Amino acid sequence: MRALLWVCALISSSFALWPQPKHFEHGSSTLWLSANVQLVHSSHSASTQPLGWFWITVQQVIRPSHHGAPSTVGWLSLSSETLLQSAFERMKLKVLDGSFVPRKFYPRGAHFEPATDNPKCYIERIVIDEDPRNNLTSTGRHDRSEAYTIDVSEDGAALIKIASPLGGLHALETFAQLFLTHSSPSAGSYTPYAPLLIHDSPVFEHRGLNLDISRNWISPADVMRTIEAMGANKLNRLHIHASDAQSWPLEIPALPELALKGAYSPAQIWSTEDLEAIQLHGTYHGVQVFTEIDLPGHTTSIGNAYPSLVTAKDMPWSEYALEPPSGQLRLNSSEVPPFIQALLDDLLSRTSRHSSLFHLGGDELNMNAYRLDPTVRSSSHHILQPLVQAFIDLVISIATAHSLTVIMWEEMVLDWNLTLPHQDVIIQTWRGSDDDALGTILGKGYKTLFGSNAHWYLDCGYGYFVDPDPLNPDSPVRPPYLDYCSPYKNWRHMYAYDPVAGVPQSQRHLVVGGEVHLWGELTDSINLDDMLWPRVAAAAEVMWSAPGKKPDESTTRRLADMRERLVMRGIRAGVVQMEWCLRHQGGCRL
Amino acid sequence: MRALLWVCALISSSFALWPQPKHFEHGSSTLWLSANVQLVHSSHSASTQPLGWFWITVQQVIRPSHHGAPSTVGWLSLSSETLLQSAFERMKLKVLDGSFVPRKFYPRGAHFEPATDNPKCYIERIVIDEDPRNNLTSTGRHDRSEAYTIDVSEDGAALIKIASPLGGLHALETFAQLFLTHSSPSAGSYTPYAPLLIHDSPVFEHRGLNLDISRNWISPADVMRTIEAMGANKLNRLHIHASDAQSWPLEIPALPELALKGAYSPAQIWSTEDLEAIQLHGTYHGVQVFTEIDLPGHTTSIGNAYPSLVTAKDMPWSEYALEPPSGQLRLNSSEVPPFIQALLDDLLSRTSRHSSLFHLGGDELNMNAYRLDPTVRSSSHHILQPLVQAFIDLVISIATAHSLTVIMWEEMVLDWNLTLPHQDVIIQTWRGSDDDALGTILGKGYKTLFGSNAHWYLDCGYGYFVDPDPLNPDSPVRPPYLDYCSPYKNWRHMYAYDPVAGVPQSQRHLVVGGEVHLWGELTDSINLDDMLWPRVAAAAEVMWSAPGKKPDESTTRRLADMRERLVMRGIRAGVVQMEWCLRHQGGCRL
Structure with a gap:
């Protein structure tokens, strides 16, 4: 041989x-x-x-x-x-x-x-x-x-x-x-x-894609197709960002009003059968599908059915949220815990048959919104912190009762300094500007996922999704209309991301893996494939076998080959390299 | 009323x-x-x-x-x-x-x-x-x-x-x-x-899209679909960039070897029937389809069938061209004029039945390549300039004999200072860095087209298409792998482009119109629609009715409406705005 x-x-x-x-x-x-x-x-x-x-x-x-x-x-x-x-x-x-x-x-x-x-x-x-x-x-x-x-x-x-x-x-x-x-x-x-x-065999255990189905409608059929492409790239975790401020597309039989009033329309709801079929499809393709219910921020859509659970709903968004619309779960309301219990008991009893994971969100909590919360009336970190701790404790206790490990966004540790049960949680980092996020979280002994927005945010670079306010002479929405995480993350840039470059060997076992992210402001069924592929494939190889490698010509050629295979299987992936270069190996170097 | x-x-x-x-x-x-x-x-x-x-x-x-x-x-x-x-x-x-x-x-x-x-x-x-x-x-x-x-x-x-x-x-x-x-x-x-x-009624007479079908394969069916979408946006000129260094996809019956040896493969040729059908389809949709044969640079693919016509073919490209592969028509060869005559007599006798325009190219002529040209042996501007003048004079004379107006890229005037017949030519600008290109050309009394690469190049922002040379320690192909015209041109940026901001009223009649450009390094049939739409629609409104306007919320809503109509008609256009914003007018301003 x-x-x-x-x-x-x-x-x-x-x-x-x-x-x-x-x-x-x-x-x-x-x-x-x-x-x-x-x-x-x-x-x-x-x-x-x-x-x-x-x-x-x-x-x-x-x-x-x-x-x-x-x-x-x-x-x-x-x-x-x-x-x-x-x-x-x-x-x-x-x-x-x-x-x-x-x-x-x-x-x-x-x-x-x-x-x-x-x-x-x-x-x-x-x-x-x-x-x-x-x-x-x-x-x-x-x-x-x-x-x-x-x-x-x-x-x-x-x-x-x-x-x-x-x-x-x-x-x-x-x-x-x-x-x-x-x-x-x-x-x-x-x-x-x-x-x-x-x-x-893989380098990382958790090799995921985070797909937002709340901001724009993504159909179950889109996700089925995406799971097949993920399996082909040996990705094994599909993180469904299933709820957000904009819409609640998930049927919850115990709380039927959630989707009936929270989805964009009756036609834009994932039924329980849809979710079950998607999770089973995932199992067939080696992809564990797990859901995120983003809590306690990003919850405006809950307020459509349950207004008394939400504070600061539909206020001027730039004061009370990072993007429209504003609205967060009240933090000290006696109504919230039984709602959370009912919601999660329903959802997790179904998802835990297919997955060992539940993502509770925990990102971008707006403190201003709690000045308007009649159960809090404060934006003081000192007052809010124990309330956030109690809320997250509740969610973790419900999830662990369903034998699930809880994932949450980095803010819960980095901004809110919560005390969490190390065995039951994984902390997911995302903020590219905070280069030491991973280090801080690992220093506290938590398991973690990588996926910096400076490298692995697929939605970056397409420009603002909001409009200029005619009443705001200083609107940042002006030429050249670049979005906050511009530029576009090209596939080579994504491939060159070395997520564990600064992680000492002694902490490496805590890095469970990573995820590439597609937030949905400018993506729906029509352009989903082009937003995902071939870039997600680049990230998949980083997590399977190549963290720390820089892409060379052979990388390009293999990825271009993979792209042709994806296209053949019905995935509308973008072009990796011009045909002349593929036909003339060595002819397109600089 | x-x-x-x-x-x-x-x-x-x-x-x-x-x-x-x-x-x-x-x-x-x-x-x-x-x-x-x-x-x-x-x-x-x-x-x-x-x-x-x-x-x-x-x-x-x-x-x-x-x-x-x-x-x-x-x-x-x-x-x-x-x-x-x-x-x-x-x-x-x-x-x-x-x-x-x-x-x-x-x-x-x-x-x-x-x-x-x-x-x-x-x-x-x-x-x-x-x-x-x-x-x-x-x-x-x-x-x-x-x-x-x-x-x-x-x-x-x-x-x-x-x-x-x-x-x-x-x-x-x-x-x-x-x-x-x-x-x-x-x-x-x-x-x-x-x-x-x-x-x-339109503000500009020539409202075009320039579509490169040479670098990657774009099928006639893709172009048919694109014509329909153009007509829906009241665009009226489809500029087919039909040949380039990489491939020659156009059947020329008088010179059959051109496509047989110049196309990527026998399956990647537009037959004369294809071109005829496309032009007729254009007429039905109000879109005049005209072809560009890029001359005398960007002609490597001619050398596959006619090696004696081309200099510097397949040399180290970075010395002899702006992108791979190198190769240009010889400038002083007695074989070239009869070839050009045969080529254009064949092509133009067919295209002139549908179009009044022919584009001769004329961009990015590499002077080094003429050091290797046995008919020239010089890269001196002084020696090359009269040869370029004679070559372009020949092409214009053939085109005008077919009753066609000739379009050419700005370099022929700005870099080569050619003397051209004002009535028979239109000079097309493209280099965003040269803000005064339009002014200089208008100052010489030429008709002109706008379409700056700083605003209207649809291919920008997707990253390098070449690979790092392992032998070049200073390769610019390194993180974050941004391409020369990054960032991505988002639709608002394209809409805000005011192409005639600096043009005095006295010269305004010489601005025939403009074109938005899709160069094909990273585009093929699969992702064509997403590369074009909705951004080409934004440019279409600039040319029809809105030069100089900044996009506001009503622009977004109208474009989002148009996008839905395009999707309904089979065009896979990208998302204009998140559904929540569309449903809540006034809710997404900043």
Whole structure:
């Protein structure tokens, strides 16, 4: 195998595999995928740790150790077999019904395809060996559930080793990316990389996308499509920013008025069935979907149904909020806790069947708004801080009763100095201007997520979303109308982000992972794909395998290849590089 | 009519009409469009000025006065009747089969629609009175071919007055935008603005989009769709940047090798039928489509078929070009003039049936490249200048023999100081850094087009398209990887561009109009719409009616309305404003 490595290097930079695996060695023989390829799944885990183990593994649970026994999750009818068979069928569709002939990666007229008149060597069977004791590449982490190896011999024997079905989902996506469609009709699909050996596992455990569905309408179908693209990029966490000041699109059966009065319109509500289907779709694609109910700020839309819970609703927004409309949950009202209890008991009893996480928000709390709160009448930090602490304590207690780990935005620690149960919470940083946010949070011993707005905010650079106030002669909304986090974060900039550059090794275990963010002011169903892709893919590789790397030409070529695959699968991703550059490797350097 | 004006002002800021007409007064009565609405077209021009006149009008010809007689265009089978009937049918489709219920422009639950149980008053007939002697609003220009009036009485009598069919196309698009779909099934479509009177005509004669189809593949279908969206925004010139260094996508039957060897692949060629169909589609939508063959720079792709015509082909690009790949037409070769003659005679004999314009390019000529040109062997301006003059003289002579006006980029005047025939040329400015480009060109008495890259380059802000050279320690391709014309030009910035702010009234007649530009490094079929819209619409209003205006909230609301209409017609336009702001007029000011 190793003797072939040099030969391969000549072609390996052009193609395939996003995110880059930890270890990939290959030859240059051709193998074809049989139209009748079979999956042979041998599981050594079912007998020892049946449903419960499987579920815990699939969900990548980050749970308090007092989490209940596997029997509590008896609802789950998905078996490892089902999950892998489904992923295998998708892989077959991608490879055998795909049409990715990589013409645009070669000079005009180049012959880059294998001959079809020779006898073809086929892969007839893919053996998946699932065993928690499998000797997979060390990830440097305790958890090996996402690790996998792929071993394909020159004569077409294909073996995948995994410790859990999650590793199998990743392996089958990687496997699909090894194949190209031949341009001769009916010739089929081939890999030019045999024999090959891949060892792979992620650098970070939590590799997420935060998607705002409140500011503009994003349909469940959009999210389904996005989950598929996330799975293809080995992202494993979809953070649904499900409520905000602008609208409440989520049906809560215990509090039906919330969506009926809080959604933009009756047609713009995610039903409980929608959420259930999305979470299940996530599980099938290796993406744990979890919801954020942004509390106690960003809650104006609650006031449509429950005006007595909200203070400063629809006041002049620039005094009482960072963006329109103003309105926050009252902080000392006796009505708020039972509302929160009812809301979260309803929602979390449903989401906790699919996810181990709940995000309570906690960002951008406006202190002015509490001067108008009849239960507080103060904007003093001294008075507000214990009220915020009590509120967050309540939310955490409800979430942990549902066996969930709570994520919250950095302000709760950095601005409000809350005392939080270290085992039950993860603090999510976002403010790019505060470079030391991660350091401060880690210094306090909290687990954390990265995703600076200076690097990973996809909505930046499109200009103001508010209009100039004709009564304000000093309106900042004037030429050139740049938004607060301009410029646009191009994919190379996102790729070059090294989120843990300043984190000492001793604290590295507390960095659970990160998220890229799409806030919804200027995004809806129509332009969603273009806002996300290919940039989210760049972030995905950072979190899977490449933190701290600068993008080079081979990065561009692999990402451009991945973009073509996403387009082929119905994702309207933007262009990575001009076709001439793709066709003339080395021709577009500066 | 005027007594109703105040009432209307309450609702008029929410809706309709992009670009804004010169004069629009209306009431607040409801009229419905009959499903059987008929067009009654009375033309007073056919008898006096038949086909020839019509053609000249439709084409908005900017021609030398020695242009041949109408009989030379006897090929054209389109009558004014055909054109207007076709536009009328499209209007009916948009209004009657549309589904634009403007819910997202009103607060949740608001009642904004007319009752459907009252007797409905219908528009049963639209009378179009076409007469060159019609007394239309003065445009401040001699040419009134695009002007129109719409007069709709409270009882549904609809009269459109035009001087040429072009005005009719604009009038019917405006007419369609006056209508909304009622949410009750089968209730139909209505305008809430009766009675109404519109006088309209453009500020600039040439209102264009420059679309690069060479750097990445843009299919004829993409261009067809783009033409429809342009017509809806009253843009009337599509400048096809049809060739560049990277590829030659245009079939030239006299020189078949050009596309066979110059296109990215055989599947990426516009056939002569494609170009013909696109130009005809343009005529149907009021958009004159004209081609640019970028000469004598940006011609590397010619060298694939004709290597002896090109110098410095595929040399280290940063020394011989502004972007990869390098290569320019030789300047003193005896082979070049017959090639140019054959190329242009073929192309222009076809394009001149639909257009009065030809763009010869003329930008970014690299002087270094001529050190390698065996017919020149010099990079001295002194030596090159007369050669450039002779080359451009040749191209102009061929184009004028085809009765075409020649457009060229500003460098030919500003950098090369060419002497050009004032009547036959238009100089197109583009370099934002050279604020005085327009002034200098006007000072020399040339007609000109505006479209500064500091304001109207749609491709800016997406980051570098080249990769860092690993051998160049000083590569500028490093974080944050911003491109040369970053930041992204947001729609408000584009709208606020006042292209003629510094032009004295005495020279204003030389400013023919402008163009917004989409260079293709990071655009292909997949993300084309998102790159163009809604930003091109913002530029369209600047050129039709609003040069020098700053965008305010009513601009946002009208553009958001237009965006919904474009989406409904299959254009994947980006978001103008968050839905909450649209639903809460006045709520998103700063």
